[in-house]
Amino acid sequence: MIEFQAVTKRFPDGTTAVDELSLSVEEGTITVFVGPSGCGKTTSLRMVNRMVEPSSGTILVGGEDIRTPHPAVLRRGIGYVIQQAGLFPHRNLLDNIATVPLLSGWTRAKARARAGELLELVGLPAELGKRYPAQLSGGQQQRVGVARALAADPPVLLMDEPFSAVDPVVREGLQDELLRLQDELDKTVVFVTHDIDEAVRIGEKVAVFRTGGLLAQYGSPADVLRDPADDFVANFVGKDRGYRGLSFLDSTGLTLSQVPTVTIGAPVEATGSEWVLALNEQRQPRGWRSPGSAPSAALREGDLHAGGSLHGHGSSLRGALDAALSSPAGQGVVVDDTGAYLGVVSAETVLEVINRGSAG
Template identity: 75%
Template sequence: MIEFRDVTKKYPDGTVAVDELNLTVEAGTITVFVGPSGCGKTTSLRMVNRMIDPSAGEVLIDGEDVRKSDPALLRRGIGYVIQQAGLFPHRTVLDNVATVPLLSGWTKAKARTRAAELLETVGLPAEMGKRFPAQLSGGQQQRVGVARALAADPPILLMDEPFSAVDPVVREGLQDELLRLQGELDKTIVFVTHDIDEAVRLGEKVAVFRQGGVLAQYDAPAEILARPADDFVSDFVGRDRGYRGLSFVDNEGLPIGQVDTVLVGGAHSPSQQWTLVLVDGDKPRGWLAPGSTVDGEWTTADALAGGSLYTRGTPLRGALDAALSSPAGLGVVVDDAGAYAGVVTAEEVLKVIESRRETAE
């Protein structure tokens, strides 16, 4: 558990980076610090591992003030991931990951064995260990950074905007990977971002900071979206916070319909309805528009891109995304294995939302 008790950081020029912060990060959870630039979120994070010391107040880990610990020893027991990974360019991936175990006195063989295990844990093949950072993509470098932070099996992981330098598709994959790892490893994670979507997706609790290092609201993401503490929080999470809030609304009562399907390589007569193209027997690949014709057998090249897929049983935001991104206006529903299960419409999603609202009132 990490506690901030009346923590203030004031610099000699009078700038207050953090102002009387009181906050508790529960063990085994992901807590996200979010806010505009210059609001003190990174300064607060760095006071946990003593990269910055507070001017007043206390930062405690399991009840012990971090200022009683030697900074170097403290940091070896806390994983730290930064933007663009911060890897040593002259060391191989394997040796980058083994850095902290070696500093902690592990033998080289033991440290490298642990590093190889962690590459697999973060989804990288073993042969990546022989490469240098410059030979990796941005997303791969970030995975190596996470592996390095986990190498000595620290109970706490600090992550300072670790995914902000990669493209949106890679970023979403890294977020998924972090959630998967947390499900396996159960670390206490403090994550800094300026992106409210990333905050509500990852955080079990979210701390919203305002300019001047003031904590504006600290709560579960669904609560922040539904009941912002003040105008600042409301403006920061955005006018579309109701849409973001769909990430926390289950799909109970959402009707799932069916459409005509055709297998790639199979014959298909022109239809006046949208037809879903499947590969490997049951995996959605795209759509055939009404009246579509082609000589011979259908191929994936004949299909229109199908938009996002909605996994059955997950929150309603995914269902609405799938319906709105589909050229057919039909969101494709799949099961956990990615097999076609049916379709939904945006209208049906909105009806479920409205019925929930009426029930709540």
């Protein structure tokens, strides 16, 4: 656990970056600090490993005051990931990852072996170990940065806007990778971002900071989206917070309907006035035949309209609504764990479930 007890940071020019911050970060969870520029979120993070010294108050990590150990000893026990990875350009990847274990007294052979294991853990092939940072993409460099932070197996991982410098597609992949790693490693993670979408996607708890270093709200992503503490939080999370909040409601209450289906490769008759869903031999959806389609001796995928997104049965209502809205037929296709067709759901059905939940 990380505990902030009335922590304040005031700089020599009189600027208060963090003002009387009190909160507890639960062990083994991802907690996200989010807010606009100048709100004190990064300063709060950097006080945990004493990259910034608090002006007053107390920070405990695992029950120990951070002022007790020497700063260098403290930092070797806390993983730290920053923007654009911060790798040493003159060292290859294995030596970059092995930095903290070597400083902690590991043998070179043991440290490099650990580095090789971590490359694979973060989804990079072992043969990249001899390359240098300049030979990698931005996303690959960030993965190496995460591997380096994990090298000495620290219980705490601090991440300061680590994915903000990469494009949106790579960023989503890195977020997925972090969530996968957390499932395996169960670290106590404090993650800083200015992006509320990133915060609610990866955080188990979200701390929203306002300008002046004040904590505006601290709670689960669902709580922050559903019940903002004040107008500042409501404006920061955005007017579409209700839509985002669907990510935290499961779809087990949805009633599925059925539509006509056909099989790829089979002869088909002309369609009437309704859309027909095409499936492969494994009953996985491949697209839609539009109303009024001509007969065919053998249905081909090229004859179909793209089907929109698919919704995994039992996952979030947001996924169900996305599937319905993206479908040319106005029906979201629901599939099981193997991707096989189970039924369809309309946007109206999703909204009925939401309204029932609100009434309850």
